Amino acid sequence: GAGVSQSPRYKVAKRGQDVALRCDPISGHVSLFWYQQALGQGPEFLTYFQNEAQLDKSGLPSDRFFAERPEGSVSTLKIQRTQQEDSAVYLCASSLWTVMSSGNTIYFGEGSWLTVV
Amino acid sequence: GQQLNQSPQSMFIQEGEDVSMNCTSSSIFNTWLWYKQDPGEGPILLIALYKAGELTSNGRLTAQFGITRKDSFLNISASIPSDVGIYFCAGHPLRDSNYQLIWGAGTKLIIKP
Numbered sequence: 001g002a003g004v005s006q007s008p009r010y011k012v013a014k015r016g017q018d019v020a021l022r023c024d025p026i027s028g029h030v031s032l033f034w035y036q037q038a039l040g041q042g043p044e045f046l047t048y049f050q051n052e053a054q055l056d057k058s059g060l061p062s063d064r065f066f067a068e069r070p071e072g073s074v075s076t077l078k079i080q081r082t083q084q085e086d087s088a089v090y091l092c093a094s095s096l097w098t099v100m101s102s103g104n105t106i107y108f109g110e111g112s113w114l115t116v117v
Numbered sequence: 118g119q120q121l122n123q124s125p126q127s128m129f130i131q132e133g134e135d136v137s138m139n140c141t142s143s144s145i146f147n148t149w150l151w152y153k154q155d156p157g158e159g160p161i162l163l164i165a166l167y168k169a170g171e172l173t174s175n176g177r178l179t180a181q182f183g184i185t186r187k188d189s190f191l192n193i194s195a196s197i198p199s200d201v202g203i204y205f206c207a208g209h210p211l212r213d214s215n216y217q218l219i220w221g222a223g224t225k226l227i228i229k230p
Contacts (some may be wrong), residue, residue, distance in 0.1 A: 004159070031216060042123075042205050042220030043160070091159055098216065104132065106218070106222075107224035 002026075004109035006092050012115045013064050013082045021077045021112040025094030033106070034067055035091040043091055049075060050098050082116045089113050123206050123221025129229050130196055137188040138224040140206035148188040148209040150180050150218070155202045163204075164191070186211070193226075201228055 005024040013019050023030050030051055036041035036059075045059040045076040051072040060067070064083075069075040079086055097104045122138045140149070148167055151159035163176050164223055166182035166189060173180055180191045189208070193200055206221040 023130045033216070033218075035218075038184075040222075041120075042207070043218075044220070048216055059217075066192050068177070102139075106163055108152075108161070110157070110159045 003047040004094055005093055006052075006090075006106050006109040006112050009110065010113060010115075012117060015084060015116055016081050017116075018078065018080050019114060020081055021079075021092075021114070023075045023092030023094075023109060024102050025073065025079070025092070026096075026107055027052075027073075029093040029094035029096050029107075031098055032069055034075070034077050035093065037089040037091055037111070041062075046077070046090075047109070054080045079114075082114075084116050087114055087116045088091075119204055121208065121219055121221040123223060123224055126222070127227065129227050132196060132198060132228050134196055134197055136138040136200070136226060137190060138204060138206075139188060140221045141188040141217075142208070143187070144212040145186040146189075146208040147186070147211045149180070150207045151180050151189070151191045152177075152205045152207060153202050154223070156207060160205060169227075187213040190196070196226075196228060198228055201226055204207075 007022045032045040032049040037043040047067045048056040049069040064080045066078045091111045093106050093108045095106045121138045121142050123168050124162045150165050156159045156221045162182040169186050171182040177194045192196040203225050205223045
């Protein structure tokens with residue numbers, strides 16, 4: 001597709017359930033980001049991939065959160081033993097290059113809306 | 118986590134009015150970005166600023182990168198109904214990685230009927 005695609009768009013999980021959120025970045029984009037956005041807030045950084053390498057996972061809130069991008073394209077964010085505080089929109093974004101400079105736009109997907117009940 | 122100070126939190130305006138919002142930080146930023154997010158959608162980039170003092174326009178939108186590198190503003194002229202949404206500022210702090218974006222809490226724009 002032409003843009004960043006995320007699935008599922010909406011997920012309701014029971015507390016304690018594991019969830020997996022998928023991101024298909026724009027083809028050929030080297031950089032891939034995951035952000036978490038709580039209701040009424042701006043996004044907060046979770047993790048960054050350069051191709052298949054996870055260069056920064058400093059924003060992952062706990063060891064229940066795990067992200068991978070094994071072949072340098074599709075990425076999966078996995079949340080184990082979900083808790084109510086995990087309820088948020090999870091945004092994936094990609095950009096063509098690694099350096100944030102003029103012309104290197106970050107494109108966001110529509111997000112995966114997770115509700116933990 | 119760290120966030121930018123974005124104001125106002127919300128704005129109620131009449132169609133046709135001009136709009137102004139801004140973001141400030143206690144630290145220096147080397148990039149300022151302005152995004153718009155509609156309900157149920159991801160953020161869409163409106164304007165990107167890479168140099169202190171830079172003034173850039175995109176149609177009715179104008180944004181500036183503050184000289185101190187600690188602030189930015191976004192102006193919307195002659196607002197129309199489709200301008201409704203949440204506007205976010207975001208940026209890269211100079212001292213941090215050049216890929217991790219720090220975000221404001223957003224300015225919600227509402228047009229009075």
